Amino acid sequence: MAETFDLILTGGTIHTPGGAARADIGVRDGRIAAIGTGLGDAGERIDCTGLDVLPGVIDSQVHFREPGLEAKEDLESGSRAAVLGGVTAVFEMPNTKPNTDSAEAIADKLARARDRMWCDHAFYVGATAANATQLGELEMLPGTAGVKIFMGASTGDLLVAEDEPLARVLAHGRRRVAIHAEDESRMQARLGERVTGDPASHPVWRDDESALIATRRILALARAAARPIHILHVTTPAELALIAQHKDIATCEVTPQHLTLAAEDAYPRLGTWAQMNPPIRSAAHRDGLWHWLNQGVPDVLGSDHAPHTREEKAQAYPASPSGMPGVQTILPLMLDHVAAGRLTLERLIELTSAGPQRVFGLVGKGRIAAGYDADFTIVDLKARWTVEESWLAWRCGWSPFTGMQLTGRPLGTVIRGRQVMWEGELAPQATGRPVRFQATYRP
Numbered sequence: 001m002a003e004t005f006d007l008i009l010t011g012g013t014i015h016t017p018g019g020a021a022r023a024d025i026g027v028r029d030g031r032i033a034a035i036g037t038g039l040g041d042a043g044e045r046i047d048c049t050g051l052d053v054l055p056g057v058i059d060s061q062v063h064f065r066e067p068g069l070e071a072k073e074d075l076e077s078g079s080r081a082a083v084l085g086g087v088t089a090v091f092e093m094p095n096t097k098p099n100t101d102s103a104e105a106i107a108d109k110l111a112r113a114r115d116r117m118w119c120d121h122a123f124y125v126g127a128t129a130a131n132a133t134q135l136g137e138l139e140m141l142p143g144t145a146g147v148k149i150f151m152g153a154s155t156g157d158l159l160v161a162e163d164e165p166l167a168r169v170l171a172h173g174r175r176r177v178a179i180h181a182e183d184e185s186r187m188q189a190r191l192g193e194r195v196t197g198d199p200a201s202h203p204v205w206r207d208d209e210s211a212l213i214a215t216r217r218i219l220a221l222a223r224a225a226a227r228p229i230h231i232l233h234v235t236t237p238a239e240l241a242l243i244a245q246h247k248d249i250a251t252c253e254v255t256p257q258h259l260t261l262a263a264e265d266a267y268p269r270l271g272t273w274a275q276m277n278p279p280i281r282s283a284a285h286r287d288g289l290w291h292w293l294n295q296g297v298p299d300v301l302g303s304d305h306a307p308h309t310r311e312e313k314a315q316a317y318p319a320s321p322s323g324m325p326g327v328q329t330i331l332p333l334m335l336d337h338v339a340a341g342r343l344t345l346e347r348l349i350e351l352t353s354a355g356p357q358r359v360f361g362l363v364g365k366g367r368i369a370a371g372y373d374a375d376f377t378i379v380d381l382k383a384r385w386t387v388e389e390s391w392l393a394w395r396c397g398w399s400p401f402t403g404m405q406l407t408g409r410p411l412g413t414v415i416r417g418r419q420v421m422w423e424g425e426l427a428p429q430a431t432g433r434p435v436r437f438q439a440t441y442r443p
């Protein structure tokens with residue numbers, strides 16, 4: 001007798017670790033129960049004919065601003081944007097108000113996320129000089145993605161810049177630590193490079209060396225502490241060349257905006273709306289990131305979704321805050337790069353699903369295989385469309401990419417067997433849950 005499933009996805013090209021093939025996927029109790037053809041009965045079916053079924057996209061760097069900065073975003077609006085863009089899980093950053101730097105703050109975020117977040121989630125703990133010795137315990141709390149260090153000041157006031165407190169942070173705990181690598185003392189010494197009213201001076205101030213020096217320092221400190229690190233939003237080919245020599249201890253992330261925008265065009269066209277940390281740099285930098293991406297060096301793609309209100313961004317540089325939204329556009333932009341032949345779909349899947357699983361030790365996510373969570377991002381690789389402001393669900397309402405014509409579009413988002421989004425329509429209720437991590441690094 002044919003098996004009965006809760007859900008069957010039929011007729012799609014599915015992307016498993018073994019490659020791409022036409023097959024159906026049977027889901028039971030939120031997990032992938034079978035892959036094949038003629039699977040039998042199901043309570044529900046999703047017709048994926050002509051579409052590609054990818055493992056759910058995991059965005060391991062988003063700022064959803066709750067608590068304290070809800071004028072920019074909150075956990076509900078940010079995660080709604082995520083699922084509309086095909087993202088099934090996010091790891092959320094600690095530079096909220098108050099900072100997420102204690103067990104209470106993590107518990108508060110998890111409570112706020114319940115019944116309000118549309119996608120699965122985890123929260124980072126922000127490192128400070130004061131909580132350094134508690135981080136080994138804090139990073140093991142359920143729902144925690146690990147520790148985040150800001151070596152250079154950005155939005156908010158989280159900062160651990162000097163070697164001694166950095167070494168203390170790295171000494172407490174075992175899990176991989178996520179790093180914002182820009183060198184604070186160099187940037188402080190170069191404040192005079194900022195030209196009022198000219199955001200094109202942003203990458204002159206926060207220059208290549210600011211990033212490279214910080215990356216070099218944290219690699220040395222990580223090695224001394226035998227602590228694995230993950231370097232976020234890498235912007236210079238020189239850093240990727242260096243990280244390539246330290247893959248035993250370091251993983252890293254690149255963002256779609258650094259792979260898409262270049263200073264020569266972005267600052268004249270977008271002004272402060274292109275301002276972020278680390279900065280959008282030259283076309284030569286962008287091309288260098290692509291080179292290393294196709295050499296296999298970056299492990300993950302993250303959006304660094306960092307929304308600010310239009311009023312904030314409209315201020316004259318440098319009063320304007322750094323950061324741009326991106327959780328809803330991460331996959332569309334990258335599908336367009338696939339259509340343009342800049343990377344393969346397989347490499348994209350590695351960067352958005354298998355990569356985050358491997359880097360962070362996620363349990364049950366990151367691939368289409370029996371026993372894994374039934375998280376799928378269903379895409380139409382051929383759809384041609386334009387990013388309209390009306391499509392954006394995040395609270396700030398703008399994107400540097402509106403008006404852009406793209407090829408490739410997320411059509412559906414399935415999380416633990418639940419169809420959360422289909423053709424822009426959401427399920428009646430938000431049912432995101434905390435993700436789980438392997439206990440391998442338990443101190």
Ligand SMILES: NC(=O)N[C@@H](CC(=O)O)C(=O)O
Pocket residue numbers: 063095154155180275276277278304306307322323324
């Ligand atoms: N990327 C940014 O420019 N801004 C981020 C903080 C950060 O990641 O630097 C933000 O929270 O606004």
